[in-house]
Amino acid sequence: MLSQVVELIEKKKAFAITTHVKPDGDGLGSSLGLCWLLKSLGKTADVIVRGEVPPAYHKLPGVDLIRDVEHLNGSYDAVFLIECSDLERPGIRGLNEAFTVNIDHHSTGDPFGTINWIDPTASAVGEMIYNLCKAIGGRITKEIADCVYMALVTDTGSFHYSNTTDRTLKVASELIKAGAKPAEISGAVYNNYPWSRIELMRRVLDTVKRDETGKIAYMRQTLAMRQESDAIDGDNNGFVNIPLAAREVEAVIYMREIGANSYRVSLRSKGDLNVAKIAERFGGGGHRNAAGLQIDGNWDDKEAELVSILQTEIKSRIQ
Amino acid sequence: MLSQVVELIEKKKAFAITTHVKPDGDGLGSSLGLCWLLKSLGKTADVIVRGEVPPAYHKLPGVDLIRDVEHLNGSYDAVFLIECSDLERPGIRGLNEAFTVNIDHHSTGDPFGTINWIDPTASAVGEMIYNLCKAIGGRITKEIADCVYMALVTDTGSFHYSNTTDRTLKVASELIKAGAKPAEISGAVYNNYPWSRIELMRRVLDTVKRDETGKIAYMRQTLAMRQESDAIDGDNNGFVNIPLAAREVEAVIYMREIGANSYRVSLRSKGDLNVAKIAERFGGGGHRNAAGLQIDGNWDDKEAELVSILQTEIKSRIQ
Numbered sequence: 001m002l003s004q005v006v007e008l009i010e011k012k013k014a015f016a017i018t019t020h021v022k023p024d025g026d027g028l029g030s031s032l033g034l035c036w037l038l039k040s041l042g043k044t045a046d047v048i049v050r051g052e053v054p055p056a057y058h059k060l061p062g063v064d065l066i067r068d069v070e071h072l073n074g075s076y077d078a079v080f081l082i083e084c085s086d087l088e089r090p091g092i093r094g095l096n097e098a099f100t101v102n103i104d105h106h107s108t109g110d111p112f113g114t115i116n117w118i119d120p121t122a123s124a125v126g127e128m129i130y131n132l133c134k135a136i137g138g139r140i141t142k143e144i145a146d147c148v149y150m151a152l153v154t155d156t157g158s159f160h161y162s163n164t165t166d167r168t169l170k171v172a173s174e175l176i177k178a179g180a181k182p183a184e185i186s187g188a189v190y191n192n193y194p195w196s197r198i199e200l201m202r203r204v205l206d207t208v209k210r211d212e213t214g215k216i217a218y219m220r221q222t223l224a225m226r227q228e229s230d231a232i233d234g235d236n237n238g239f240v241n242i243p244l245a246a247r248e249v250e251a252v253i254y255m256r257e258i259g260a261n262s263y264r265v266s267l268r269s270k271g272d273l274n275v276a277k278i279a280e281r282f283g284g285g286g287h288r289n290a291a292g293l294q295i296d297g298n299w300d301d302k303e304a305e306l307v308s309i310l311q312t313e314i315k316s317r318i319q
Numbered sequence: 320m321l322s323q324v325v326e327l328i329e330k331k332k333a334f335a336i337t338t339h340v341k342p343d344g345d346g347l348g349s350s351l352g353l354c355w356l357l358k359s360l361g362k363t364a365d366v367i368v369r370g371e372v373p374p375a376y377h378k379l380p381g382v383d384l385i386r387d388v389e390h391l392n393g394s395y396d397a398v399f400l401i402e403c404s405d406l407e408r409p410g411i412r413g414l415n416e417a418f419t420v421n422i423d424h425h426s427t428g429d430p431f432g433t434i435n436w437i438d439p440t441a442s443a444v445g446e447m448i449y450n451l452c453k454a455i456g457g458r459i460t461k462e463i464a465d466c467v468y469m470a471l472v473t474d475t476g477s478f479h480y481s482n483t484t485d486r487t488l489k490v491a492s493e494l495i496k497a498g499a500k501p502a503e504i505s506g507a508v509y510n511n512y513p514w515s516r517i518e519l520m521r522r523v524l525d526t527v528k529r530d531e532t533g534k535i536a537y538m539r540q541t542l543a544m545r546q547e548s549d550a551i552d553g554d555n556n557g558f559v560n561i562p563l564a565a566r567e568v569e570a571v572i573y574m575r576e577i578g579a580n581s582y583r584v585s586l587r588s589k590g591d592l593n594v595a596k597i598a599e600r601f602g603g604g605g606h607r608n609a610a611g612l613q614i615d616g617n618w619d620d621k622e623a624e625l626v627s628i629l630q631t632e633i634k635s636r637i638q
Contacts, residue, residue: 158477158479160501166493169495195567201561205521217517246514247512
């Protein structure tokens with residue numbers, strides 16, 4: 001609960017903050033935002049994140065102080081875990097012996113922390129860090145504002161997703177007042193791709209087709225395309241949404257070659273068309289409108305099979 | 320001024336509202352929002368817009384009541400012109416004899432109205448309509464909220480552009496409280512393209528190249544591509560921004576064939592690289608980071624010429 005977190009911070013001195021591996025904007029922005037808040041209150045705080053920080057977040061204030069260590073070393077009064085479903089997610093050893101504070105806006109994980117503050121009504125943990133700052137009587141500094149705004153922008157897809165509430169935008173408004181620059185922060189996320197992404201995009205998009213109903217779009221990424229494009233991990237993030245933006249399209253199948261006759265598949269859908277259910281049949285999973293699976297076999301056959309399953313699903317939904 | 324507008328509305332009864340031809344989200348959203356506000360105050364109001372309403376706006380409440388007439392016929396106490404630089408912009412005859420109210424957030428036009436209310440600090444006219452509603456003591460109904468939210472989202476590029484202020488997001492927050500659904504409104508704009516746009520995108524993107532410095536990207540759209548894609552006007556909106564999103568790229572040249580050896584050219588740039596200046600040399604114009612021009616000649620030659628001019632500009636800027 002929030003009150004427990006406030007009490008802990010008031011009573012204690014030395015903190016560590018971490019988030020899940022492959023950190024996203026909410027994980028990094030909220031961790032750094034909390035770090036700046038703790039420092040402004042006269043506490044010490046280390047942010048520990050495993051692995052590389054994606055370029056979109058290189059300009060966040062404090063990003064240069066992030067530590068990438070395997071073991072929790074240092075004597076901390078408590079460790080904050082931001083957006084982690086369990087103690088393993090940060091990829092740091094020694095957490096099971098620590099006093100842990102689990103801060104999340106997803107209610108799906110176990111309450112594994114010594115303290116658990118879970119708020120599923122928050123659009124992002126960033127929103128919770130803002131609330132914490134207010135609850136503890138802190139000032140929203142420019143640094144906190146920049147970091148928390150990044151958290152909000154990325155977790156709401158630029159205030160597009162349905163998790164965007166009046167509270168989200170009220171908080172975002174306050175962060176701008178405190179100095180956050182929307183154009184700079186959005187630009188760091190959405191105008192900061194490597195050129196290899198454009199090269200890969202044109203190759204992948206060149207394979208896009210629709211089934212005979214026009215409602216299902218499908219496209220492919222071969223290993224050769226990755227190589228020809230000099231692509232890095234993450235370059236194809238969001239490609240699957242390009243054909244989905246067409247109003248005729250109700251579902252997208254995006255198959256990526258990962259080895260001989262082996263593919264990772266992203267499924268996307270609109271409205272009540274449930275692709276998680278389809279992914280589960282193949283041992284995959286996800287949400288209603290965004291799911292993934294892995295599949296082996298002949299590419300054409302497997303593509304045709306998935307198209308056919310989606311066609312059946314769309315037909316049965318209409319009746 | 321706002322006070323004059325409030326007084327006019329309080330004293331008079333019958334209003335018309337119009338905006339520029341080829342209406343955008345701010346023009347339509349603000350016109351319809353104002354119409355709902357006037358109706359909620361017991362006034363009569365007609366919205367008159369010339370030409371087709373783009374699909375993104377088909378679900379705005381009141382869109383079915385929009386009238387497309389050549390002449391201002393009907394006896395109106397006043398006509399509101401939303402985001403029009405002059406009396407010609409709406410494409411309606413008879414406006415010069417009317418009592419006109421010029422409402423705009425651009426300060427570039429002449430103050431042509433009988434009353435002029437210009438607020439360059441507003442991110443969109445939508446923000447001004449919200450302020451008007453508050454000033455006149457009106458209630459933000461669900462209809463007003465939907466229309467004005469659309470105005471804000473489109474004119475700020477989903478709260479990305481630098482015109483986004485704390486006030487913009489505060490207003491957006493209030494509109495959500497009044498019933499606007501961010502995901503639905505953003506979806507209507509950003510997930511509502513015809514399939515032909517995807518077909519055109521993959522053809523255009525397949526031509527993308529960079530110059531030897533890697534800083535200038537250029538691509539083409541032929542008339543044949545339009546035909547093969549069954550493309551309609553507007554399908555290529557935003558394409559020029561795709562290569563611009565790469566961090567290495569400082570400028571983009573997008574040439575579209577409009578006839579034999581004749582091309583419409585869009586230039587985009589980042590930071591202080593001024594492409595309006597370049598466009599002006601060819602009789603075109605625009606803003607610092609977004610400009611356009613028309614050019615005739617051999618395609619390869621003209622493309623090489625523009626690349627070379629941009630290279631010189633980038634070099635001189637560095638020194």
